[in-house]
Amino acid sequence: MRAVRYHEAGAPSVLELEAVDRPTPKGDELLVAVRAASINPTDAKRRQWGPKHLPKTTGSDFAGVVESVGDHVTAFESGDRVCGTGLHTDRFQQGSFQEYVTVPTDIVAMLPDSVSFKRGAAAALAGVTAWRALVDHAGLEPAETCFVHGGTGGVGHLAVQLSAALSTDTITTVGTEEAERAATEFGADTVLRYDDPELQESVDQPVDVIVDHRIDEYLGFDIGISAFGGRIVQYAGEDGDFEGAREGRSKNLSLHMMNMSNLASRSDTTNISEPLSSVLELVARGVINPQIHQNYSLDEAAEMHRAILEDSFIGKLVVTV
Numbered sequence: 257m258r259a260v261r262y263h264e265a266g267a268p269s270v271l272e273l274e275a276v277d278r279p280t281p282k283g284d285e286l287l288v289a290v291r292a293a294s295i296n297p298t299d300a301k302r303r304q305w306g307p308k309h310l311p312k313t314t315g316s317d318f319a320g321v322v323e324s325v326g327d328h329v330t331a332f333e334s335g336d337r338v339c340g341t342g343l344h345t346d347r348f349q350q351g352s353f354q355e356y357v358t359v360p361t362d363i364v365a366m367l368p369d370s371v372s373f374k375r376g377a378a379a380a381l382a383g384v385t386a387w388r389a390l391v392d393h394a395g396l397e398p399a400e401t402c403f404v405h406g407g408t409g410g411v412g413h414l415a416v417q418l419s420a421a422l423s424t425d426t427i428t429t430v431g432t433e434e435a436e437r438a439a440t441e442f443g444a445d446t447v448l449r450y451d452d453p454e455l456q457e458s459v460d461q462p463v464d465v466i467v468d469h470r471i472d473e474y475l476g477f478d479i480g481i482s483a484f485g486g487r488i489v490q491y492a493g494e495d496g497d498f499e500g501a502r503e504g505r506s507k508n509l510s511l512h513m514m515n516m517s518n519l520a521s522r523s524d525t526t527n528i529s530e531p532l533s534s535v536l537e538l539v540a541r542g543v544i545n546p547q548i549h550q551n552y553s554l555d556e557a558a559e560m561h562r563a564i565l566e567d568s569f570i571g572k573l574v575v576t577v
């Protein structure tokens with residue numbers, strides 16, 4: 257079968273489309289025929305840094321059809337449409353950019369019939385991240401206000417849609433006029449430009465929940481716009497200095513530092529299957545709609561790796577396998 261692998265860390269050019277043996281499922285695993293996969297920034301960052309096990313097949317998210325199941329599997333059978341994520345973590349040497357993958361059932365959920373393989377793959381890692389941030393960490397409530405930084409990104413566009421479904425007021429930031437229109441369609445009540453020098457003054461109400469992927473840039477800003485008792489959830493960003501510790505204390509804020517990858521790599525966290533099932537159910541009901549900016553083939557994986565870190569686009573990049 258074909259797999260997009262790398263044998264050393266480096267530029268996108270280290271990715272190679274290779275012929276490898278088809279894997280065999282162990283007792284608690286499924287063999288899935290992958291139909292679609294999406295790319296996330298973590299796939300490209302891991303390729304740059306070098307994962308624990310090499311060679312590594314790239315890709316975390318997948319959607320496909322169960323080909324066969326291990327002897328101990330009871331919850332799935334061959335022919336099931338499934339979706340999963342978490343293959344980027346060091347727990348796995350395989351990834352999703354290959355024709356067949358063996359996966360444990362704790363990272364897999366059923367894919368509803370009405371959700372295409374491409375949309376399932378697009379919703380997986382980004383959707384679980386948005387769900388974990390807004391539901392599990394922030395506990396966003398109906399009468400609350402939520403601010404999502406970067407509302408047209410892979411995670412951001414799903415977080416805006418989830419926030420619009422859960423809460424009264426969703427505020428987001430974007431970079432272009434086209435993105436402003438898209439974020440409004442995703443359900444944002446207020447769309448601001450992240451490069452506006454008056455951004456903080458444009459937020460005209462205290463915000464209960466803030467979802468931040470550039471915490472080194474925005475922690476001071478987040479504290480400034482927070483309501484008393486606000487929750488700031490950060491899922492990415494570098495180390496950095498910030499101002500506002502005194503103000504944050506006086507507002508009784510909580511800072512949630514989360515990593516969706518824990519769900520795939522630690523046995524003491526929720527299984528990925530649970531939040532992923534919830535996300536896919538919302539996609540099936542039309543509550544959230546993952547956007548596919550561009551579709552690729554496996555031999556274009558290096559271009560996907562370049563684009564995910566360098567280009568600006570709305571939603572997700574998907575590969576059809």
Ligand SMILES: NC(=O)c1ccc[n+]([C@@H]2O[C@H](COP(=O)([O-])OP(=O)(O)OC[C@H]3O[C@@H](n4cnc5c(N)ncnc54)[C@H](OP(=O)(O)O)[C@@H]3O)[C@@H](O)[C@H]2O)c1
Nearest residue numbers: 297385406408409410411431450469491492515516568569
């Ligand atoms: N911890 C976790 O569990 C977890 C899970 C998923 C992702 N992540 C990380 O979270 C980050 C985002 O992931 P993603 O998949 O959403 O990436 P993405 O699809 O590349 O989206 C990033 C978004 O950030 C926007 N942006 C750029 N500059 C900004 C600024 N100054 N202020 C606000 N927004 C800005 C971009 O807008 P433009 O298009 O205008 O540039 C884009 O919409 C990545 O670092 C990723 O590795 C972490």
